[in-house]
Amino acid sequence: MSQISGAQAIVKCLLEENVDTIFGYPGGAVIDLYDELSNCPDLTHVLVRHEQAAVHAADGYARVTGEVGVALLTSGPGATNGVTGIATAYMDSIPIVILTGQVPTPLIGNDAFQEVDIVGITRPCTKHNYLVNSKEELVEVMREAFHVARTGRPGPVLVDLPKDIIKDGIEFEDRKPIRMQSYQPNYEPHMGQVEKACRLITEARKPVLYVGGGVILSDGATELTELATKLNIPVTMTLMGLGAFPGHHELSMGMLGMHGTYTANMAVAESDLLISVGARFDDRVTGKLDTFATNAKIIHIDIDPTSISKNVKVDVPIVADCKKALTAMNSWFNNQQDISVEAEKAKHQDWFNKITNWQELHPLGYQDEGEQIKPQYVVEMLDKLTNGDAIVATEVGQHQMWAAQFYRFSDPRRFLTSGGLGTMGYGFPAAIGAKLARPDKICIDIAGDGSIQMNIQELATARQYNTPVKIAILNNQFLGMVRQWQELFYDKRYASTVMDIAPDFVKLAQAYGAVGLRATKKSEVEDVIKEALAVDNTVLMDFKISREEGVFPMVPAGKSNTEMLLV
Amino acid sequence: MKHTLSVLLQNKPGVLSRVTGLFSGRGFNIESLCVAETLDPKVSCLTVITKGDNAIIEQITKQLHKLIDVIKVVDIDEGEFVEREMVLIRVNAEEHTRAEVLRIIDIFRGKVVDVSPNSYAIEVTGSSSKIEAIIDILRPIGIQEIVRTGKIAIARGRASKKGVT
Ligand SMILES: Cc1ncc(C[n+]2csc(CCOP(=O)(O)OP(=O)(O)O)c2C)c(N)n1
Ligand SMILES: [Mg+2]
Numbered sequence: 001m002s003q004i005s006g007a008q009a010i011v012k013c014l015l016e017e018n019v020d021t022i023f024g025y026p027g028g029a030v031i032d033l034y035d036e037l038s039n040c041p042d043l044t045h046v047l048v049r050h051e052q053a054a055v056h057a058a059d060g061y062a063r064v065t066g067e068v069g070v071a072l073l074t075s076g077p078g079a080t081n082g083v084t085g086i087a088t089a090y091m092d093s094i095p096i097v098i099l100t101g102q103v104p105t106p107l108i109g110n111d112a113f114q115e116v117d118i119v120g121i122t123r124p125c126t127k128h129n130y131l132v133n134s135k136e137e138l139v140e141v142m143r144e145a146f147h148v149a150r151t152g153r154p155g156p157v158l159v160d161l162p163k164d165i166i167k168d169g170i171e172f173e174d175r176k177p178i179r180m181q182s183y184q185p186n187y188e189p190h191m192g193q194v195e196k197a198c199r200l201i202t203e204a205r206k207p208v209l210y211v212g213g214g215v216i217l218s219d220g221a222t223e224l225t226e227l228a229t230k231l232n233i234p235v236t237m238t239l240m241g242l243g244a245f246p247g248h249h250e251l252s253m254g255m256l257g258m259h260g261t262y263t264a265n266m267a268v269a270e271s272d273l274l275i276s277v278g279a280r281f282d283d284r285v286t287g288k289l290d291t292f293a294t295n296a297k298i299i300h301i302d303i304d305p306t307s308i309s310k311n312v313k314v315d316v317p318i319v320a321d322c323k324k325a326l327t328a329m330n331s332w333f334n335n336q337q338d339i340s341v342e343a344e345k346a347k348h349q350d351w352f353n354k355i356t357n358w359q360e361l362h363p364l365g366y367q368d369e370g371e372q373i374k375p376q377y378v379v380e381m382l383d384k385l386t387n388g389d390a391i392v393a394t395e396v397g398q399h400q401m402w403a404a405q406f407y408r409f410s411d412p413r414r415f416l417t418s419g420g421l422g423t424m425g426y427g428f429p430a431a432i433g434a435k436l437a438r439p440d441k442i443c444i445d446i447a448g449d450g451s452i453q454m455n456i457q458e459l460a461t462a463r464q465y466n467t468p469v470k471i472a473i474l475n476n477q478f479l480g481m482v483r484q485w486q487e488l489f490y491d492k493r494y495a496s497t498v499m500d501i502a503p504d505f506v507k508l509a510q511a512y513g514a515v516g517l518r519a520t521k522k523s524e525v526e527d528v529i530k531e532a533l534a535v536d537n538t539v540l541m542d543f544k545i546s547r548e549e550g551v552f553p554m555v556p557a558g559k560s561n562t563e564m565l566l567v
Numbered sequence: 568m569k570h571t572l573s574v575l576l577q578n579k580p581g582v583l584s585r586v587t588g589l590f591s592g593r594g595f596n597i598e599s600l601c602v603a604e605t606l607d608p609k610v611s612c613l614t615v616i617t618k619g620d621n622a623i624i625e626q627i628t629k630q631l632h633k634l635i636d637v638i639k640v641v642d643i644d645e646g647e648f649v650e651r652e653m654v655l656i657r658v659n660a661e662e663h664t665r666a667e668v669l670r671i672i673d674i675f676r677g678k679v680v681d682v683s684p685n686s687y688a689i690e691v692t693g694s695s696s697k698i699e700a701i702i703d704i705l706r707p708i709g710i711q712e713i714v715r716t717g718k719i720a721i722a723r724g725r726a727s728k729k730g731v732t
Binding site: 131 | 576577580581584585588589592622625626629630632633635636637638
């Protein structure tokens with residue numbers, strides 16, 4: 001067998017995994033790998049303007065495709081700049097592989113130029129990570145990294161590549177099935193547990209499906225919709241679960257938790273059975289734990305055993321892939337002789353009526369005030385003008401919650417948001433990654449005026465690759481979400497949340513060669529959006545919204561979910 | 568409640584810090600920790616004594632198992648087991664106390680492993696309470712230095728304790 005360089009081997013491994021796009025930023029430690037990449041027509045390298053954006057873009061790419069996203073960073077500061085992106089992907093269980101350059105093996109540990117122990121730094125925020133210790137293990141590690149990232153509960157995997165190993169010659173061995181003694185994720189549900197869960201459902205009169213990102217990650221949305229509609233069970237979604245069930249469906253109660261709908265929070269509080277699928281009882285969802293779903297038995301389906309009974313005691317745990325568990329439950333109901341699906345459905349009619357009543361009493365809403373632009377209205381118009389079918393990324397803050405509340409996603413893999421870590425600066429690079437993965441789709445970043453400035457430099461990336469992402473800034477000249485807390489809980493002391501010194505975003509867009517549009521009145525909103533969608537270029541829309549608008553309903557931190565502040 | 572967990576790990580660089588990082592990052596407590604190679608040089612065995620109610624121990628075992636390099640986690644306390652710890656003690660041994668020290672060592676089935684003109688270094692193995700006991704008895708004579716290994720444990724009978732998966 002002939003020898004090839006480490007760099008060639010890495011590229012071969014990427015092609016083996018069907019990678020077509022990688023996001024990165026060069027430097028001395030990875031210069032040989034970049035040299036090799038430039039010889040490879042099958043791999044597009046997207047040069048970002050900051051390494052954090054490379055990781056977010058790979059993450060956005062992964063969220064919309066379900067494939068593993070790839071980022072390539074140089075050693076030292078390149079790698080540390082990527083850490084926020086890695087932690088973001090980790091908290092949301094997104095499969096990405098991050099390749100970092102490292103100083104040559106003999107120099108490791110010597111405080112060499114641009115040396116950092118990135119494996120040590122990222123140990124708690126990766127699913128797994130590797131320092132390639134010898135050239136012999138390079139190919140095996142690359143293959144394992146992709147395997148670990150995409151299987152089980154997905155997550156980011158980092159591979160640290162010393163420069164000498166990238167340069168050295170190695171034998172490239174053919175792929176064989178990956179066998180890892182200590183890592184064998186379980187996908188199959190235990191049929192006894194499935195039966196128990198289904199029996200519990202037949203006993204329930206007020207069931208609620210509480211679904212999270214696990215349904216989307218396992219591509220189980222169809223199976224979820226089948227179960228919900230077959231049995232007439234209302235559905236509420238976490239922030240990460242939005243899109244797992246069609247937002248316009250009559251059984252959809254929207255999001256639950258801190259900024260969830262009145263209906264969803266009331267329904268969970270009153271339910272007698274909570275069927276949790278791919279969600280993890282996060283504190284933003286449960287509010288005060290001892291008052292969360294106190295009347296309910298709980299079924300918890302999750303691929304990660306550590307999520308089960310972590311925060312809430314569970315009656316029927318099912319450790320499995322969400323899609324497979326839902327499929328098993330559907331076929332149980334279809335095939336069980338003593339069960340009539342119609343009769344099961346009928347059992348929930350009173351409950352459904354009650355829910356409809358709540359929905360009519362307290363729908364999501366906002367007060368229209370003449371020509372002022374209400375942020376919710378902007379999101380509603382975006383929804384309307386894209387038929388609820390755009391890919392929507394967000395930054396973090398009020399605008400993120402308005403996007404979650406007012407854009408009704410009909411499909412999974414359309415909503416990209418940093419749910420777990422809450423990373424401002426996530427949305428724009430993620431939208432670029434998404435648009436490159438799905439050029440056929442409209443990609444919008446719903447942004448805040450604060451957040452967009454965290455990765456605004458990516459306008460150059462978007463321009464370089466002709467990525468017509470549309471940015472909609474809901475500009476309140478505040479770090480609005482923090483301001484809202486200050487308004488409600490700190491006597492309106494707006495400490496360091498006023499952002500009235502900011503660039504002219506329209507001119508800024510133009511400076512990058514993108515298009516900048518602005519709306520200052522409600523009547524301009526629709527035209528601005530239409531124009532933005534019509535232009536084949538990166539567009540930044542600056543919506544001057546009513547500055548002190550709040551996100552409601554709101555459950556104050558530490559309070560019960562039924563103690564909502566309403567509009 | 569105290570629990571003794573026996574954890575089989577891939578014997579690779581950095582694996583120990585994955586385990587200790589997990590304990591510190593999630594606020595779990597470590598009372599003692601011992602790690603060494605097993606019969607299979609690619610695998611090491613870590614014995615960790617930790618404290619917590621059942622829910623915490625359940626989380627610890629699950630979280631440990633979630634680490635990619637962890638092969639098996641056994642909660643030794645779920646069955647019968649033998650635990651041992653070793654201590655090395657340098658104790659004063661002047662003319663008038665030498666005989667006394669030797670007698671105590673004998674009672675505890677310890678060994679003298681080093682002698683100097685006015686001290687003995689001794690080795691004692693046993694349960695933690697036995698180790699505590701000899702330390703208490705030697706203290707009045709004058710202990711100069713103590714090094715303890717931390718506990719290791721093995722299940723009684725066949726190696727059939729159920730792994731937590
Ligand atoms: C990187 C980062 N720093 C700080 C925060 C804390 N934080 C959460 S929301 C928010 C305000 C965001 O302001 P903006 O982007 O203008 O959005 P708005 O809430 O006004 O819609 C801040 C500072 C965060 N989530 N992420
Ligand atoms: Mg703002």
